[in-house]
Amino acid sequence: QVQLVESGGGLVQAGGSLRLSCAASGRTASRYTLAWFRQTLGKEREFIAGISWIDISTYYTDSWKGRFTISRDNAKNTVYLQMNSLEPEDTAVYYCAASPDYGRRRQDDYAYWGQGTQVTVSS
DSSP states (O other): OOEEEEEOOEEEETTOOEEEEEEEESTTGGGSEEEEEEEOTTSOOEEEEEEOSSSSOEEEOTTTBTTEEEEEEGGGTEEEEEEOSOOGGGOEEEEEEEESSTTOOSGGGOOEEOOOEEEEEEO
């Protein structure tokens, strides 16, 4: 079992930045790839980025590579998503998820999910 708790969402003006955090816990949490997804009303969850716990390997959806950066702090069992140059279109609920396999991009490949954190970008 892996427990995930996101934080760091909120209201920000267009052009601003936010850093989301995802605290992972559980006996086997360190064996999982962690990823960030987002979801807007009426749409499926979209994969943003993933990171391996074993090394610093990361992978992204091209749409956000360059504006969004995933990173981790092993000592704190926490994964971050740094979001820069935010746009109103980035308004969504952002989710952290865990998968036993690296490189997965489909939500069905992720067994564990956090509760989500709302990000709202005003114009």
